[in-house]
Amino acid sequence: MQTHLAPEFRNSADGLAAEAILRKCVHCGFCTATCPTYQLLGDELDGPRGRIYLIKQVLEGEAPTRKTQMHLDRCLTCRNCETTCPSGVQYGHLVDIGRKLVDERVPRPAGEKALRWALKEGLPSPLFAPAMKIGQAVRGLLPAGLQAKVPAAQAAGHWPQREHPRKMLMLEGCVQPAMMPNINAATARVLDAAGIQTLIAPKAGCCGAVKFHLNDQDGGRAEMRRNIDAWWPLVDSIEAIVMNASGCGVTVKEYGHHLKDDPVYAAKAARISALTRDLSELMPELVGELQGKVRAQPGRVVFHPPCTLQHGQQLRGGVETLMGALGFEIKLAGSESHLCCGSAGTYSVLNPEIATQLRDRKLGHLQASAPEVIVSANIGCITHLQSGTATPVRHWVELLDQALVPASAIK
Numbered sequence: 001m002q003t004h005l006a007p008e009f010r011n012s013a014d015g016l017a018a019e020a021i022l023r024k025c026v027h028c029g030f031c032t033a034t035c036p037t038y039q040l041l042g043d044e045l046d047g048p049r050g051r052i053y054l055i056k057q058v059l060e061g062e063a064p065t066r067k068t069q070m071h072l073d074r075c076l077t078c079r080n081c082e083t084t085c086p087s088g089v090q091y092g093h094l095v096d097i098g099r100k101l102v103d104e105r106v107p108r109p110a111g112e113k114a115l116r117w118a119l120k121e122g123l124p125s126p127l128f129a130p131a132m133k134i135g136q137a138v139r140g141l142l143p144a145g146l147q148a149k150v151p152a153a154q155a156a157g158h159w160p161q162r163e164h165p166r167k168m169l170m171l172e173g174c175v176q177p178a179m180m181p182n183i184n185a186a187t188a189r190v191l192d193a194a195g196i197q198t199l200i201a202p203k204a205g206c207c208g209a210v211k212f213h214l215n216d217q218d219g220g221r222a223e224m225r226r227n228i229d230a231w232w233p234l235v236d237s238i239e240a241i242v243m244n245a246s247g248c249g250v251t252v253k254e255y256g257h258h259l260k261d262d263p264v265y266a267a268k269a270a271r272i273s274a275l276t277r278d279l280s281e282l283m284p285e286l287v288g289e290l291q292g293k294v295r296a297q298p299g300r301v302v303f304h305p306p307c308t309l310q311h312g313q314q315l316r317g318g319v320e321t322l323m324g325a326l327g328f329e330i331k332l333a334g335s336e337s338h339l340c341c342g343s344a345g346t347y348s349v350l351n352p353e354i355a356t357q358l359r360d361r362k363l364g365h366l367q368a369s370a371p372e373v374i375v376s377a378n379i380g381c382i383t384h385l386q387s388g389t390a391t392p393v394r395h396w397v398e399l400l401d402q403a404l405v406p407a408s409a410i411k
Helices: 013-022 030-034 036-041 048-059 066-073 080-084 091-105 110-122 128-137 182-193 209-213 217-237 246-252 266-275 279-290 307-312 318-325 352-369 379-386 396-402
Strands: 166-170 196-199 241-243 276-278 301-303 330-332 373-376 393-395
Touching: 013 048, 013 091, 030 048, 030 080, 036 352, 048 066, 048 091, 066 091, 080 091, 080 307, 110 209, 166 182, 166 217, 182 196, 182 279, 182 396, 209 217, 209 246, 217 266, 241 246, 241 279, 246 276, 246 307, 266 276, 276 279, 279 318, 301 318, 301 352, 318 330, 318 396, 352 379, 373 379, 373 396, 379 393, 393 396
Parallel strands: 166 196, 166 241, 241 276, 301 330, 301 373, 373 393
Antiparallel strands: none
């Protein structure tokens, strides 16, 4: 795609990066077939190809409008289009640039601006955990819409105390410890059973995705640098940095990209990204270590692979195949397993109508096989799906943890 950058963008980092991405686009339209918002709304401007043209117009000097902003806001950043694109267009990076440029030129209404500020400052805040506890204590009194965002209180279970020669870092995350603390504890117990000690760097916090994707890109990068500083003293003594929330995983794997122009952090960020592994990437090795230590409980399990796992990280098939090797009956939905559930970080708060339609569409496919439990790999997907069904929705590692045989029972 030919692009003629306006003078203000001709020598800018954003302009040059966007132009390089745009030149790969051949306007084939394959991306529209797998775009959730295009499938729902049928508007070319609510698909990747249309949004690419909107961003191209801004880069060529055309003034964006609130309508431009709306169509970019409606993008889930699921990156399904990247999986489909035959030309390798890095749409996710392009839409980050486009949103930044449009928000610099199009003011938002006060209410919208306040909500986005509250999300980007509140979710990664230390105050989120006590606020969540209060919400859980009065959950039954909350309006239905808010109640759906507050999961019932969950016990985390014990954290393993054994030391192992093999060690891995794990990012606790910002909302996961408060909303579903058992996911982190279950991960530590499974790794412990496989002979791996899980380490936590107390000063590490939000991966940076919340602020970055709410267009506070400087704030997001500051959180990335903080995490790098927290992890750096430990990088020579660990095998990997483990992510059990695929949304965090795809972000940390891109630290090298986001900080590539930072003279102090570029090399460190690249190393952190190289060390980062989604928990499912460890499964081929863990299966061997866990043989004889797991008794899979019977029951139909259906797996929803988050977009950040299957499209952002390009990891497909690992969870269901390797959990199957440990005796679990686990499969994908029969239709549209590639489409987004509508959670998409803060999307379900900012675009609730579209998010609810996508959730219900996803649940229809997931529940077609009458599963006893739905599993996923990202806290956002889990809470969003659970808000629309009575079927339990859990992280897949919780099922694995629940099936661990006590060491005293292993002969």
